[in-house]
Amino acid sequence: MATRDRESIAGSCDIDPERLLKVAVANYEDVILDLHEMRASLRASESYSETEFRRVVTMVSRSVQTVYDERKRLDDFWKRQAGAGDDGSFDMEAARAEIGRRLDRIRSAQDAGDLPG
Structure with missing residues (x-):
């Protein structure tokens, strides 16, 4: 990939996260298949x-x-981005707590006069 292409992908805000995930998964699958074929050809070689x-x-x-470890890290990242818990479910209690903390900060800032009323 050309440097210009990488820079435009890295700097773009228009990247579709789902598409990016699909590309990453496809790349992981390609690497795993290549490594599997390499190992099989080594075993066949004398x-x-x-x-x-x-x-x-x-x-x-x-x-x-290493590829499996990186794939797991990618899966964990996407789960965190989606707000999923360890079992893949959405943690409503954690979401409520975070929303409450953010509202408290907004109220505190407003009471202190840091925000326009």
Whole structure:
């Protein structure tokens, strides 16, 4: 991707979060499939010594784990953005508490004369 394209994506406020998530998920799936194919081709190859083979397979396995870890981080991020709890449900009590805190701050600022009446 050209630098200009990356900058326009990063700086744009018109990014559709759902589309961005779909692109990220598709990229994760592509990487996982590529790594799986790489591991299968390594196992089928006889051009590596046993030591080299184990080293490369270990590196590929670590890469797969890294992709899974990053995918989980992405899922957790989107859940937090949506206001979901640990089980994926919306936490109404936490939302009420946060709204209450924000209203209290607004009332305090208004009472202190910091906001125009």
